[in-house]
Amino acid sequence: MPIASFAQTHAPVTRAQVRAELANLERAGYNPIPDDVDYPSRLQNAEARLQAEQAASQR
Template sequence: MKLLLYALATLSVSAIPAISIAQSSQPLTRAQVIAELIELEHAGFHPGSIDYVEYPGNLQAAEARIAAKQAKNTPTPTANGSSQ
């Protein structure tokens, strides 16, 4: 039983660096959050509106419009690997 506890403790300690490496993305800054909110408002989502019934649908629709706009503005690679 003691051996099992030692093995479990060793595995858990060795897994901590792997977990911390997986979280390498930096948190958003205040300016980035404000810019995203402004972009959502331009796409038709208004977080302060009274119509809470449509909340998830309105947000998802605005995010879909932003994603479509970004996809349209992103150049696609051709067969030889260069963009047009």
């Protein structure tokens, strides 16, 4: 499920959806560590990698 689909829904996000999204981000190279000064950019990079993978798999 694309990350953007979570943001587009008006229904509450389930705990399972959040865990699945985090697992996908970690698989794409994101490591959630406390007090991470590079948090926004590292998360955005992982999201971009996931979106690129999803776009490639849909071709």
